[in-house]
Amino acid sequence: MAYQTRRVLRVAALALFLFTLLRLFEVFKPQQLHQAYLRISSISSSLAFQNTEDFSTAAEKTQEIHIVAAVCGNRTTQALVMMKSALIMCSNFIRFTLFVDSQSSGILNQTIRLWPGNILKRMSFDLRPFSYPDDDGAEIWKKLFRPCSSARLFFPSWLKEVDSILYMDVDAVFLSSPLHIWKHLTKMNHVQMVALAPEKQSYVTGWYPQLARHPFYGKFGVNTGVMLMNLTKMRQFGWEKHIVRVYKEYKTKIQYGDQDIINVFFHFHPEKLYVYPCNYNYISHQCAETSLCKEGEKQGIHILHGNADAFVSERLPALKAIYTSIQQHSFGDSLQMLFANMKNNLMKTPTSNSSCRDVMSTLPMLSVVN
Numbered sequence: 332m333a334y335q336t337r338r339v340l341r342v343a344a345l346a347l348f349l350f351t352l353l354r355l356f357e358v359f360k361p362q363q364l365h366q367a368y369l370r371i372s373s374i375s376s377s378l379a380f381q382n383t384e385d386f387s388t389a390a391e392k393t394q395e396i397h398i399v400a401a402v403c404g405n406r407t408t409q410a411l412v413m414m415k416s417a418l419i420m421c422s423n424f425i426r427f428t429l430f431v432d433s434q435s436s437g438i439l440n441q442t443i444r445l446w447p448g449n450i451l452k453r454m455s456f457d458l459r460p461f462s463y464p465d466d467d468g469a470e471i472w473k474k475l476f477r478p479c480s481s482a483r484l485f486f487p488s489w490l491k492e493v494d495s496i497l498y499m500d501v502d503a504v505f506l507s508s509p510l511h512i513w514k515h516l517t518k519m520n521h522v523q524m525v526a527l528a529p530e531k532q533s534y535v536t537g538w539y540p541q542l543a544r545h546p547f548y549g550k551f552g553v554n555t556g557v558m559l560m561n562l563t564k565m566r567q568f569g570w571e572k573h574i575v576r577v578y579k580e581y582k583t584k585i586q587y588g589d590q591d592i593i594n595v596f597f598h599f600h601p602e603k604l605y606v607y608p609c610n611y612n613y614i615s616h617q618c619a620e621t622s623l624c625k626e627g628e629k630q631g632i633h634i635l636h637g638n639a640d641a642f643v644s645e646r647l648p649a650l651k652a653i654y655t656s657i658q659q660h661s662f663g664d665s666l667q668m669l670f671a672n673m674k675n676n677l678m679k680t681p682t683s684n685s686s687c688r689d690v691m692s693t694l695p696m697l698s699v700v701n
Contacts, residue, residue: 396513397426399496401461401482402435409642410435410501411442412658418450419660419669421508428457428490430482447662462489475588483558484574484589487565494563500556503612503636504657506694511633512611516559519605524564525597526605527553528612532623544584545591546598553597553604555590556636557612568603610634615641615650618687631695649688652676670700 398417402410410429417425431439436458443456461482463472475481482489483498490496495516497509515526530552531537539552547553577595578585585591597604609617609624613632616639617624635654641647642654656673674697680688691697 394510395424395426396421396509397428397493397496398499398509399428399430399486399490400499400501401430401479402439402501403432403477403479404434406501407435407438407442408658410439412654413499413501413504414443415660415662416504416506416657417509418454419657419662419666420505421510422453423508423510424453424455425509426455426457428459428493428496430461430479430489431458432461432479450662459489477588481589483555483560484592485571486560487562487570490562491566495559495561498558498560499634500636500638502638502640502642503556503634504642504654505633506635506653506696507631507633512557512559512607515605515607515611516561519559519561522564522602523605524561524568524570524603525593526559526607527555527593527597528557528607528609528614530554531614531616532609536620538587539594543591543594545581545595547591547594548597548601548604549606552594553606554612554614554636554638555593556614556638557634559605559607573600612636614638615647615687618649618690619647619685622686622690628690628693632690647685647687648680648683649677649685649691652680653691666696667700670696673697674700 396417398414400410400413414427429435429439439456439458443451461473461479463481463485472481472484473479486496486498497513519526529549530539532551534540534550537551539547540550543552573596574592577592581592581595585595608626608630610627610630611633613624613627613634614636617627622628635650637643637650637654639646641650643651645651653673653676656669656676660669660672674692677688677691677697682688
């Protein structure tokens with residue numbers, strides 16, 4: 332009896348030892364480095380760069396932001412700067428989906444792999460090929476305006492698994508958290524499916540009121556460079572069927588390709604459009620001569636859009652100075668340092684006939700920099 336008791340005690344002691352050992356190993360095992368991987372998805376035929384770990388809480392997941400862009404030819408640098416601006420202006424998890432050509436995909440992958448681990452940890456990156464309608468019109472869609480700019484017309488069918496996205500032209504940068512514009516999705520009513528900002532707000536020099544040969548939305552038309560899209564509502568409405576019909580009817584009258592098509596569509600379906608203020612898509616035309624976006628002056632600019640090559644030419648040096656400051660910013664540096672560099676670079680730009688330098692100099696984030 333004593334022997335059996337000793338045997339039971341030994342087994343119990345051994346079990347307790349093994350349990351304690353396993354618990355210690357679990358607590359003190361080395362922290363695994365964040366890893367990302369490349370995969371070819373058999374479902375979407377997409378090249379993806381994604382996190383292997385689920386880092387976020389349920390509350391954080393509700394604030395996940397999905398940004399989509401199209402990148403072709405020599406636009407990779409601008410795409411990278413746009414992505415960088417989104418990441419440095421907020422701490423939310425951002426899901427990037429980029430539709431790319433073969434020339435751009437390699438450069439994007441090589442560059443983003445070198446970004447710091449703490450940045451890669453709060454983003455996913457999905458590269459997908461273009462898949463225009465497989466008919467005689469595919470080449471027309473590809474070259475409708477600038478290469479691949481018409482991609483935004485087909486996101487409802489290209490992203491069938493996605494509910495809502497923020498489309499960004501690659502020549503646009505965030506000057507505040509992307510969460511500010513993302514929240515407008517919740518402000519759209521039950522029929523509104525797209526959100527856009529006005530085009531150049533001038534009856535005298537605005538393109539649409541002066542020169543358009545086709546119908547357009549509202550007084551000035553809308554700019555499609557920053558576009559919130561509820562893809563679920565767009566699919567339910569049959570968006571692409573309507574878009575193709577508009578193109579066929581007005582193809583001889585449009586000049587700015589997909590943007591003109593979207594303007595025609597919302598001229599006839601204004602109830603489907605939510606219009607946010609111009610400071611959510613501050614295009615270069617808003618300050619190229621006189622200041623036309625009062626919301627930008629009073630409330631700050633959330634997204635700066637360097638359309639018409641404003642970021643890469645000397646036409647509007649103040650806008651180029653803002654863009655260059657973000658391009659040269661290191662992820663490890665503080666926002667305070669970024670804003671100080673923006674202010675210094677602005678002060679170096681020559682005065683000109685535009686009001687861009689004055690508007691940029693009054694941005695709230697720069698006014699607090701010594």
